[in-house]
Amino acid sequence: MRNWPLFQLRVTTPRLELRIPSLDDLDELADRAAEGVHEPGFMPFTFPWSDAAPAERARGTVQFHFGQWAGWSPEKWSCLFVVVDGGQVVGMQELSGTDYAVTREVATGSWLGRRFQGRGIGTEMRAAVLHLAFDGLGASQATSGAFADNHAxxxxxxxxxxxxxxxxxxxxxxxxxxxxxxxxxxxxxxTPAGFEIHGLEPCLPLFGAGEDPAG
Structure with a gap:
């Protein structure tokens, strides 16, 4: 899509592909949300979206992505990737920035389908967006956060x-x-070996990173 080059943006690792989702990808991601992303009685999210009924979780997942696309600006953006392992969508990895052209700071967030947890995917998908942030966008800082009981x-x-x-x-x-x-x-x-960024250059102005990242 010529006027929205983000759909061509991908990050690949030795095992995973992170990409901006197609509508079919969103459907599959919604299925992962409906299946569950954490054990009952535990809440890793500030907004408890994952406590909703399965069908509501699925619809909410799709709507959330639509909302982030519609609200994107270089001053405030949230880049939501689907994480693909072996051809299957297994979760979502976010990279976000506010006033990025000035701050050069990003934040991350993610979730992974419960049945795909414990395989090292969470580490590799976070590393993928850190590669995008530091090596592609020229970030100076990356932040994250988790409830004290979210040991994973x-x-x-x-x-x-x-x-x-x-x-x-x-x-x-x-x-x-x-x-x-x-x-x-x-x-x-x-940067770990075997990590690559694809289709980034036309997207740089959308991130507020149109200048040389090393500058």
Whole structure:
């Protein structure tokens, strides 16, 4: 699509492909959401979308992507990739930025279908968008965060070199719960072998990164 080059943007790793979803991809991603993304009784998200009924989770997943596409601007964007492993959509990885042309800071968020967890996919898909951020967009900082009891997310951050960046309290289902903030600088990033970015150049102005990333 000539007027929306993001549909050509992909990041590939030795195992995974991250791409802006087609409508068929969104349908499959919605199926993953309906199947479940965490165990009952545990809530890893600030907004508890995953507690909805399966059909509502599926519709909400599609609507959320449509909303992010419609609201995209260089000043505030959220790039939502589907994560594909072996030809199957297994989850979603987000890379977002606000006033990126000035801050050169990105944030990440993700979820993975429950039956695909525990295979190292979460680490590899986060590393993929960090490769895009640092090596493609010229980011200087990447941030993440997770509830203190979300040990899997925290382990991924630690494995990729993030450092603790303080705590914050959030309302989770009516209770104040501590969130750990984490931060990774460009100096602390080393690109893994076999990671590649495809179709980025025409997208750079949409990210507010039209200038030379090294500048």
């Amino acid at each position: 997310s925290y382990a991924v951050s630690r494995k990729l070199g993030y450092r603790d960046d303080g705590i914050q309290l959030h309302n989770r289902l009516g209770k104040a719960v501590e969130t750990r903030r984490l931060r990774l600088s460009r100096d602390g990033w080393s």
